[in-house]
Amino acid sequence: MKRKLARALEEAAASARAAGEVAYDELPTFVLEVPREREHGDFAANIAFVLARKAQRPPRELAEVLVRHLPLPIKGVARVNVAGPGFINFTLEENWALPVLPAVLAEDQYYGWSNIGQGQKVQVEFVSANPTGLLHMGNARGAALGDVIANLLTATGHEVTREFYINDAGNQIENFGLSLEARYLQAFGIEAEVPEEGYHGRDLIDTVKRFIEKEGDRYLHAAPSERRKALVDFALREKLTAIKKALEDFGVYYDVWFSERSLHDSGAVKKAIEDLKERGYIYEKDGALWFRSTAFGEEKDEVVVRQNGVPTYFAADIAYHRNKFERGFERVINIWGADHHGHVGRLKSALAALGYDPSRLQIVLMQLVRLFQGGEILRMSKRTGQYVTLEELLEEVGRDAARFFFVMLKPDSHLDFDLDLARSQTSDNPVYYVQYAHARICSILRLAKERGLSVPSPQEVDLNLLKHPAELALVKKIAELPEVVAGAARALEPHWLTRYAQELASLFHTFYTHCRVLADEETLRGPRLILVEATRITLRNVLHLLGISAPERM
RNA sequence: GCGCCUGUAGCUCAGUUGGACAGAGCAGCGGCCUUCUAAGCCGCGAGCCGCAGGUUCGAAUCCUGCCAGGCGCGCCA
Numbered sequence: 001m002k003r004k005l006a007r008a009l010e011e012a013a014a015s016a017r018a019a020g021e022v023a024y025d026e027l028p029t030f031v032l033e034v035p036r037e038r039e040h041g042d043f044a045a046n047i048a049f050v051l052a053r054k055a056q057r058p059p060r061e062l063a064e065v066l067v068r069h070l071p072l073p074i075k076g077v078a079r080v081n082v083a084g085p086g087f088i089n090f091t092l093e094e095n096w097a098l099p100v101l102p103a104v105l106a107e108d109q110y111y112g113w114s115n116i117g118q119g120q121k122v123q124v125e126f127v128s129a130n131p132t133g134l135l136h137m138g139n140a141r142g143a144a145l146g147d148v149i150a151n152l153l154t155a156t157g158h159e160v161t162r163e164f165y166i167n168d169a170g171n172q173i174e175n176f177g178l179s180l181e182a183r184y185l186q187a188f189g190i191e192a193e194v195p196e197e198g199y200h201g202r203d204l205i206d207t208v209k210r211f212i213e214k215e216g217d218r219y220l221h222a223a224p225s226e227r228r229k230a231l232v233d234f235a236l237r238e239k240l241t242a243i244k245k246a247l248e249d250f251g252v253y254y255d256v257w258f259s260e261r262s263l264h265d266s267g268a269v270k271k272a273i274e275d276l277k278e279r280g281y282i283y284e285k286d287g288a289l290w291f292r293s294t295a296f297g298e299e300k301d302e303v304v305v306r307q308n309g310v311p312t313y314f315a316a317d318i319a320y321h322r323n324k325f326e327r328g329f330e331r332v333i334n335i336w337g338a339d340h341h342g343h344v345g346r347l348k349s350a351l352a353a354l355g356y357d358p359s360r361l362q363i364v365l366m367q368l369v370r371l372f373q374g375g376e377i378l379r380m381s382k383r384t385g386q387y388v389t390l391e392e393l394l395e396e397v398g399r400d401a402a403r404f405f406f407v408m409l410k411p412d413s414h415l416d417f418d419l420d421l422a423r424s425q426t427s428d429n430p431v432y433y434v435q436y437a438h439a440r441i442c443s444i445l446r447l448a449k450e451r452g453l454s455v456p457s458p459q460e461v462d463l464n465l466l467k468h469p470a471e472l473a474l475v476k477k478i479a480e481l482p483e484v485v486a487g488a489a490r491a492l493e494p495h496w497l498t499r500y501a502q503e504l505a506s507l508f509h510t511f512y513t514h515c516r517v518l519a520d521e522e523t524l525r526g527p528r529l530i531l532v533e534a535t536r537i538t539l540r541n542v543l544h545l546l547g548i549s550a551p552e553r554m
Numbered sequence: 555g556c557g558c559c560u561g562u563a564g565c566u567c568a569g570u571u572g573g574a575c576a577g578a579g580c581a582g583c584g585g586c587c588u589u590c591u592a593a594g595c596c597g598c599g600a601g602c603c604g605c606a607g608g609u610u611c612g613a614a615u616c617c618u619g620c621c622a623g624g625c626g627c628g629c630c631a
Contacts, residue, residue, distance in 0.1 A: 035574075046573065049611070059611065084574050085611060132629075170628060197630090288629050299557075299627075306629040313631045341558055342626050367559060368625070411568070412559060414624060416566085428593085430579065436593050466623050487570055499568065502578075513586090513595045534592095554593070 001076060002032050002043065005090055006546055010068040019426060021065050024051060041089035048086040059086030074346035087326050095464055100479040102458035104534040112481040112541050117158030123324055124150045126335035128165040131239045132176045132199055135246050135390040137369040138337050144406035145366055146335040148494035149250045151545045156489040157492045163256040165320065168236055170313055180235055184206040188220060207235050246390045263319045269311050272319040273304055281353045296349035299377055303311055304540055318350040325356055333362045341365050364492050366411040370416040397422045400548045404431035407546065408498040431503055435551050437505035441536040442552040444517050448529060454535045461526035470511040478509050478538045501542045508535050
């Protein structure tokens with residue numbers, strides 16, 4: 001409908017120009033939007049304003065000229081008028097959106113989907129938490145955002161791969177090994193201390209206990225490097241298993257778990273540095289190798305190989321992202337915490353230096369999560385051991401509520417997660433409002449079935465009988481879903497979905513109190529059953545995109 | 555000091571890329587259950603869109619400068 005109106009306006013402009021009533025070289029882009037105010041019609045066009053700039057005539061006057069040239073009547077359009085300073089408002093027939101209902105029933109679980117991605121291969125890398133501990137709130141937000149973004153891309157016709165990058169190399173693994181070693185020695189009564197920069201969480205004591213159950217004291221007198229390697233391998237496997245389990249409990253599944261260490265082992269890191277050197281972007285200073293990010297407008301250069309010969313995390317990340325492109329991803333999306341934003345520019349610079357178009361890498365920066373309890377901020381550092389894990393959160397508030405909360409704010413917003421509130425308020429969560437609408441629908445359909453009634457096929461009934469404002473408002477909202485999904489996917493902003501879900505649920509609840517589905521006259525029953533079924537499908541599809549369950553009873 | 559993010563109703567936040575008089579949910583007040591789930595519906599109040607300039611037909615939205623909060627500016631990741 002929107003496209004139809006746009007085309008009509010283009011025709012009107014062309015016709016007006018031919019008649020010498022408007023002058024322009026090329027029709028500027030204009031917007032058709034749904035006005036906030038009902039009286040302003042169903043769609044409003046700002047075409048007169050954008051033309052006014054070039055034509056140097058009052059917009060109001062131009063709008064009237066354009067309306068005169070519109071190819072009227074347009075099917076489904078009840079009224080066209082010029083309003084305010086020059087808007088062209090289209091008021092549609094009240095029931096213009098009704099044809100969406102048969103389409104919803106036919107498309108079922110794919111209603112809302114599209115193919116705007118045209119099969120583009122996209123990788124979404126998210127969470128990628130250090131495998132030295134469990135997942136905290138920041139990881140949880142990243143998990144929810146990444147998973148829903150991946151869902152959105154799938155639903156818009158992209159070929160999506162979900163990936164977790166395992167940081168199983170580098171300095172923190174060294175510290176991890178030293179920490180584990182200290183705990184191991186302590187378990188045998190030998191004096192040892194976890195390094196200051198190490199991991200002090202109590203979880204390592206338990207990990208070491210399980211290691212000893214399996215391996216006993218045989219590493220007590222082994223060479224320290226061998227001992228640490230055995231401990232690290234054991235602990236990494238255990239931590240990764242726990243991370244994977246927590247993510248699965250959260251409804252997040254990965255296609256690829258990619259090891260950083262493998263990049264070092266395969267020589268990919270070394271090769272990336274060599275290639276950069278060949279292209280003249282590497283120089284030596286103070287015994288270290290530096291990448292010349294300033295050549296790309298960055299503030300300073302970055303070390304890629306330390307004085308001691310060990311490559312930095314940055315070096316591995318360059319190799320990793322090159323590897324992503326080599327695997328054939330046309331577009332690569334990373335979900336990062338805002339504390340990593342300093343890394344964005346230099347990584348893009350390095351990719352540009354290697355000959356890749358840096359715009360193929362998109363970084364979604366999400367602001368950090370602060371966890372409140374008893375009015376105080378809880379620290380989330382793994383080192384201190386006092387942080388709330390994703391698992392604990394799931395026990396407290398459940399998967400559905402947690403996911404909804406994490407994605408209902410735009411990524412740019414800081415998220416203060418009040419644990420006490422989440423604990424005490426579970427029944428006030430907006431997610432229940434939405435789920436309740438779904439359960440109510442299912443209840444109607446269940447009851448209908450018990451009475452021997454089924455949802456008729458749209459051809460059998462006259463959908464034009466749906467005339468109540470509550471019915472028509474609901475139909476219009478249902479018709480919006482494809483645009484909402486496409487918009488959210490384009491913006492990489494899942495919160496469009498939570499907002500839409502709440503609006504849809506609200507309109508359904510209104511419909512529910514004003515219109516009876518089963519008790520009314522028989523002629524209305526059929527169309528209303530179709531409307532209810534279409535609402536169920538739409539609501540369920542949105543919830544599924546969010547990774548939230550659509551309960552049939554509550 | 556420099557860079558990024560944020561500042562909108564008492565609270566938590568939307569505001570789809572510059573559109574008409576600023577929106578929702580909580581919280582508050584007042585109504586609605588012999589009929590499909592009251593975890594619901596209806597109504598009411600509440601705002602200098604951080605502050606000050608600028609850009610134009612038009613600004614919460616874009617630009618500049620301030621103010622406040624968060625995060626970064628490692629041979630950590």
